[in-house]
Amino acid sequence: AASIAFASFAVLAVVRANQSLAAARAEVAQLAAERERLRIARDLHDLLGHSLTTITVKAALAARLADRDLTRARNEIADVEALARRTLADVRAAVAGYRDVRLATEIATAREVLAAAGIEADLPRVVDDVPAELAGLFGWVVREGVTNVVRHSQAKRVRITVDQRVIEVVDDGVGVLSAVADAALAASGSGGGGGHGLLGLAERVAAAGGRLITGPADGFGAPGFRLRVEVPALALTSGEAS
Amino acid sequence: AASIAFASFAVLAVVRANQSLAAARAEVAQLAAERERLRIARDLHDLLGHSLTTITVKAALAARLADRDLTRARNEIADVEALARRTLADVRAAVAGYRDVRLATEIATAREVLAAAGIEADLPRVVDDVPAELAGLFGWVVREGVTNVVRHSQAKRVRITVDQRVIEVVDDGVGVLSAVADAALAASGSGGGGGHGLLGLAERVAAAGGRLITGPADGFGAPGFRLRVEVPALALTSGEAS
């Protein structure tokens, strides 16, 4: 009888656990969505509040100045144009950040973009052997690497290779030729001239305990550009790549 | 033996259910967050992509026209200013919408806003006795009520009182004096002259099975304005207030 009573108790516990599972699901989902909304609201506020206010004020100023000082009015309106364009770029980047980055999807998008840009692409078909914890990080490498190839390289060919711990994006373009571009790369650490792409990527890679290496493509096509990210097995900690 | 075996099986099931509870939590949270991000990203695209593009293109046009046709240039600048203003308002509204409205946060915000406006405020310190299902709705009442006080009332003092089913925002300002404002309130149901604030609030309240009452403040300071929302206990259905 004891074991029967125990059995009934256990069955009841199963039922309870299932009920609480459903309740927990709803609650967890709501909390997660709310946290996400708050985060994005903060982002938006910081990202857009300031620049849209500046645009508005400068447009108002240009309107006032049009009758009195055409040169200054023209400068203000040129500022408005540049600001609005940059704000739109910021919005695009922010929206991109809200999307989950997965290696397979990034490769699919890269295939399409490279084809459209007329750049011959040699891309991995299967990326199943990349551990799940690295799929996000490697996805970012593909996205930033390919964006740079399209924007900066003038390459004819690009090749991406992936294995369990290493990913490489190599092109046969102009490479980082000029002192200017070199300086940009070097300075990006100090927030100087260059972009944020590789800097941001380097931070993500470092957070995952890996390293990012850039240099000429050697051999693939001269001089070219090589972007390589390595994450040693030991470095794998939980919850790195976003 | 049979019942013992069954008991073991049931115990195992409890363990399994608990494990799956933890796993489900993580998965559900991630999915919910991602769904929310995608939804907001789409909103952002639509909201900002178009208006920022228009601002950019029109500013470019104004710059080009400045030398040739000053009148048209001036018109373009005026358009840019109006657009930028509207976009900023849209962003503010979006950000506000993404913030979850909770009574406690809304009261904290109201305290700040009223202090900044130089209006003496008597606000509840503790709102723990408001049932969770009403916290969102009552938060909206505080937000809209206080916004209206600041915008329309010219009040010197405002008092908010809350109990389990009733919330009131009372001020000692001008009240709805003029025929114009009365008409606005009345017409808001048909989308006429007045704002949308009270109308929208009335809809939320109705959805929760409650009612919204407006009128003079009687006694608190003449004539004043009183905004009162009552939700009878029976009316409480799940998932009303957003």
Place this chain on the structure above:
Amino acid sequence: MTHRTIRVLMADDQHLVRGALATLLALESDIEVVAEVGRGDDVVEAARRTAADVAVLDIEMPGLDGLAAAAALRREVPDCRVLIVTTFGRAGYLRRAMEAGVSGFLVKDAPVERLVDAVRRVAAGQRVVDPELAAATLAAGANPLTAR
């Protein structure tokens, strides 16, 4: 032949943008805007009627989207080349654009010089891919509506 003006058709449902872009293009001495439409399904008829050399098409339009309009143009008015301008780079758009045989695509907020240059190059039979649009596409990722 080389000094003939380029006849441009503008299609965009956002009339503020369309008007501004049309005026900007018309300020160039070698460009003439011969038609403006606000719906995708008006594009073919307008291109035929005006003998446009280049159709500048928005993607998201009522009636017919810009990519479908581009495909129809290639079939029915093959002399008219297509330049796609869009606010949003979405994966799927680029692929469809190429399948539709468009000559160029760029972001709508590109600097005027870039737009004017793209119109001239497309008119001359060249292909123009704006790196910024490619970058925007990579950023935006697969369009959930057309994925798979």
